[in-house]
Amino acid sequence: MFFLQFISKFIKVMRAGASPAQIAGGFALGALIGFMPFFSLQSAVIFGIIFLLNVNLSAATLAIFVFSFGAFLLDPLFHDLGFYILTGIQALQGLWTKLYNMPVAPLTRFNNTVVMGSCAGGLVLLAPIYFGMKKLVVAYREGLETKIKKWKIVQVITGSKLWQWYERLRDWQW
Amino acid sequence: MRKGAIYFLLVFAALVGVVLYFFRDRYLERWIENSCTETNRARVEIDNFHFSVFNLTCKFDRLQWTDPQNTWTNLFETGPVEFGIELRPLFWKKLIVREAKIAGILLGTKRATDGRVDLPPEEPGLFDEFAASIEQQIKALPILNLQALKQKINLDSLVNVDQLAVVQGAQAIRFDADSTGAKWQQFIKTYNAPAKIGALQAQVQSLNLQNLKTIDDFTSNLQSVTKLRDEVTALRDEITTSRKNAEQDFARIVGDIKNLDNLAVQDFNAAKQKLGIADFNVKDVGKMLFGNPLGGRFAEIMRYVDLGREYLPTAQKLMAINKVENPPRWQGQDIAFPRTFAYPKFLLRHALISGATNANVAEALQLKGEVWGITSDPPIYGKPTVFDAQVFKEESNAYQVRAAFDHTSDVPKDTLKLRAANFRLGEVDLKNDKAYLPARLQANRGAVNATLALAGKNVLGKITLDIDQVDFQFGATAADEISALIRSNVFRPLEQLHLTAEVQGLTNALQFHIGSNLDNIFAARVNELVQASFARAQQEIRLRLDQEVAKRRQQVEALYAEKQKQVMAELNKYQALIDEQLAVVENKKKEIEKRIEDEKKRATGAAKKKLEDKLKGLVKPKN
Numbered sequence: 001m002f003f004l005q006f007i008s009k010f011i012k013v014m015r016a017g018a019s020p021a022q023i024a025g026g027f028a029l030g031a032l033i034g035f036m037p038f039f040s041l042q043s044a045v046i047f048g049i050i051f052l053l054n055v056n057l058s059a060a061t062l063a064i065f066v067f068s069f070g071a072f073l074l075d076p077l078f079h080d081l082g083f084y085i086l087t088g089i090q091a092l093q094g095l096w097t098k099l100y101n102m103p104v105a106p107l108t109r110f111n112n113t114v115v116m117g118s119c120a121g122g123l124v125l126l127a128p129i130y131f132g133m134k135k136l137v138v139a140y141r142e143g144l145e146t147k148i149k150k151w152k153i154v155q156v157i158t159g160s161k162l163w164q165w166y167e168r169l170r171d172w173q174w
Numbered sequence: 175m176r177k178g179a180i181y182f183l184l185v186f187a188a189l190v191g192v193v194l195y196f197f198r199d200r201y202l203e204r205w206i207e208n209s210c211t212e213t214n215r216a217r218v219e220i221d222n223f224h225f226s227v228f229n230l231t232c233k234f235d236r237l238q239w240t241d242p243q244n245t246w247t248n249l250f251e252t253g254p255v256e257f258g259i260e261l262r263p264l265f266w267k268k269l270i271v272r273e274a275k276i277a278g279i280l281l282g283t284k285r286a287t288d289g290r291v292d293l294p295p296e297e298p299g300l301f302d303e304f305a306a307s308i309e310q311q312i313k314a315l316p317i318l319n320l321q322a323l324k325q326k327i328n329l330d331s332l333v334n335v336d337q338l339a340v341v342q343g344a345q346a347i348r349f350d351a352d353s354t355g356a357k358w359q360q361f362i363k364t365y366n367a368p369a370k371i372g373a374l375q376a377q378v379q380s381l382n383l384q385n386l387k388t389i390d391d392f393t394s395n396l397q398s399v400t401k402l403r404d405e406v407t408a409l410r411d412e413i414t415t416s417r418k419n420a421e422q423d424f425a426r427i428v429g430d431i432k433n434l435d436n437l438a439v440q441d442f443n444a445a446k447q448k449l450g451i452a453d454f455n456v457k458d459v460g461k462m463l464f465g466n467p468l469g470g471r472f473a474e475i476m477r478y479v480d481l482g483r484e485y486l487p488t489a490q491k492l493m494a495i496n497k498v499e500n501p502p503r504w505q506g507q508d509i510a511f512p513r514t515f516a517y518p519k520f521l522l523r524h525a526l527i528s529g530a531t532n533a534n535v536a537e538a539l540q541l542k543g544e545v546w547g548i549t550s551d552p553p554i555y556g557k558p559t560v561f562d563a564q565v566f567k568e569e570s571n572a573y574q575v576r577a578a579f580d581h582t583s584d585v586p587k588d589t590l591k592l593r594a595a596n597f598r599l600g601e602v603d604l605k606n607d608k609a610y611l612p613a614r615l616q617a618n619r620g621a622v623n624a625t626l627a628l629a630g631k632n633v634l635g636k637i638t639l640d641i642d643q644v645d646f647q648f649g650a651t652a653a654d655e656i657s658a659l660i661r662s663n664v665f666r667p668l669e670q671l672h673l674t675a676e677v678q679g680l681t682n683a684l685q686f687h688i689g690s691n692l693d694n695i696f697a698a699r700v701n702e703l704v705q706a707s708f709a710r711a712q713q714e715i716r717l718r719l720d721q722e723v724a725k726r727r728q729q730v731e732a733l734y735a736e737k738q739k740q741v742m743a744e745l746n747k748y749q750a751l752i753d754e755q756l757a758v759v760e761n762k763k764k765e766i767e768k769r770i771e772d773e774k775k776r777a778t779g780a781a782k783k784k785l786e787d788k789l790k791g792l793v794k795p796k797n
Contacts, residue, residue: 037504048183051176051179051182051183052175052176052179052180052183053175053176054175054176072503072504075503075504076500078506079500079501079506079507082506083497083507083509086509087497087509093511096509096511097511097512100511100512101266101511102266103265103266104265106266106267107267109508111508111509111510111511112506112507112508112509113501113506113507113508113509114501114504114505114506114507115506117506
């Protein structure tokens with residue numbers, strides 16, 4: 001129910017109310033959090049950034065959900081990537097050693113393979129996600145919505161009883 | 175930029191802070207319990223943990239540390255503990271405890287719940303290797319069946335012919351000789367050397383050098399002879415190789431026949447062991463009498479060293495970065511980097527400890543002492559962990575125990591020293607079940623001095639015990655005359671016992687020796703009492719075994735000689751034949767080569783003469 005409400009809110013945002021850059025920014029930062037293990041210092045910092053910057057919160061929240069699931073699937077890949085970054089690149093050894101011995105930095109758990117791998121993966125994908133999302137929002141507003149509504153899957157979902165029940169609840173005057 | 179978000183974040187942070195403040199004790203208690211449980215591989219529980227944020231002090235009412243070997247018992251539990259922690263290292267995620275007072279330690283207390291946790295099995299440590307090595311040596315000791323020596327030996331039940339190693343060995347040799355002989359006979363048959371040699375012989379005989387006249391005849395025949403020689407050589411090589419292989423096969427059988435003597439010795443020792451009359455040596459006396467309790471003490475000490483090795487890792491262990499394949503989701507693997515900042519992850523700088531082996535003060539061993547430098551990263555701390563304590567019983571002198579675990583370098587070095595004078599010994603269970611050996615030792619007072627030093631896997635340990643007013647007690651009444659005599663003549667008169675136990679070498683291949691003032695007396699008395707019976711029993715077994723060995727040896731030697739003779743005679747005959755043919759071919763080849771040479775010389779001479787004649791005609795003076 002919560003998730004449907006969320007998608008509905010997101011679709012509204014996609015139509016109007018926020019600029020494509022705000023939506024794409026929220027989505028990209030949310031994706032970065034989604035990739036990383038949830039309870040970490042850097043996640044808290046990015047949360048703070050999302051709240052402070054004028055980016056769309058619905059898009060960020062949706063991205064956290066979607067990319068957390070993606071991160072679960074990609075966990076072995078992040079482990080391998082993190083292990084390579086932490087041990088395989090000689091030029092970075094000095095930096096890691098310095099960070100390892102600095103105050104606060106160890107609290108980020110940067111020396112963990114999954115934390116490092118997912119963080120690196122998220123940062124690499126940050127720009128493509130931002131620009132991709134921005135393009136998608138513009139396209140959506142320029143007519144993609146009508147096309148999507150004609151998709152069979154969308155028609156099946158919006159025609160389902162669960163959706164109708166949700167719409168009734170949504171429009172209920174409390 | 176959302177300005178309102180700043181207020182939101184501040185309120186949110188404040189809320190998080192409040193929640194953490196109120197739930198910090200439970201969270202930290204759970205975190206410490208889980209970390210320690212993972213290290214201990216059995217449950218570790220803390221009661222009523224409290225962390226004071228403003229004073230930076232921690233306290234708890236009780237800590238239970240489950241014994242991983244027996245999960246219904248605690249290795250130890252503590253009473254109330256209070257300690258202060260240092261603020262600055264917390265920014266590095268390090269926990270440094272300044273000073274702790276750990277009172278009311280009790281060892282081996284019963285648990286209300288099972289402390290087992292399901293973790294993958296661990297690699298065996300030093301303790302397992304050490305205990306296995308000691309146990310193996312005690313098991314290998316000769317078992318003296320003094321009663322059996324008095325009875326008539328039933329050789330038929332003792333020497334089961336079919337089960338003897340020498341008989342089984344002889345059967346294997348027979349089988350080998352048969353199959354080797356058959357294999358070579360089959361080879362001789364299928365190889366058909368006479369036919370091959372015959373064909374070559376015919377070709378050799380067909381070469382008639384008398385009919386050859388011209389150089390061309392000789393040259394074409396030389397090519398044929400060379401080809402024939404190559405064929406003969408190839409056949410000769412094949413036969414030579416086969417002959418050598420056959421010789422090797424038969425040499426192996428000869429080796430097996432020689433080994434029958436070793437198998438006979440093995441049978442003799444097994445029969446002696448079965449009868450209980452294995453060779454009796456003075457050096458074994460100490461181990462027979464005190465091996466179980468002293469070996470157990472050493473192993474117990476090793477268990478604590480093992481714990482030290484596990485909890486105080488060396489630099490090598492800390493820096494090891496072998497990749498963990500497929501770690502659980504979200505967990506990954508923590509990679510360690512060289513530490514340039516001198517805070518270990520955990521350090522307890524100093525602790526005062528006191529406790530007892532159990533709650534009953536009259537029976538318990540009391541413990542009082544100090545510990546310095548318990549740390550998760552000894553190489554960073556740079557100093558060994560030192561444990562200094564007094565262990566004492568009511569109305570008895572104290573044991574001084576000092577241990578140092580130096581894991582600051584790649585090779586861990588551990589030392590343990592234990593010293594006590596004039597302590598009360600009481601009763602010691604010697605864990606012997608033989609009628610001629612004492613089951614328990616009752617003594618008044620004694621002095622003990624023990625040292626154990628380990629560097630890597632190398633052990634050097636020594637325990638010396640001097641005990642007064644010794645009284646050996648036996649389990650059952652002496653069932654035979656010899657046992658009764660040993661009891662009355664060896665053990666009863668002894669009043670003082672001086673005992674030395676030594677271990678040396680690698681933990682998995684230890685030299686374990688126990689010596690005492692009893693050794694010579696006991697060995698001499700036993701030998702005196704049982705020597706004649708020993709000799710008789712050994713002689714009877716030896717005679718019976720010798721008969722069996724001689725019989726089997728004769729059989730296999732005859733079989734071997736027969737098979738070897740048949741095969742080698744055939745192969746040697748072929749070898750001689752082919753060598754002969756090769757010699758004939760070589761001679762023919764040499765003859766043709768000589769004839770070609772002669773023909774060449776002759777032709778060259780004729781041409782030269784002809785040329786000279788022509789030259790003479792040209793330069794003839796005109797008249």
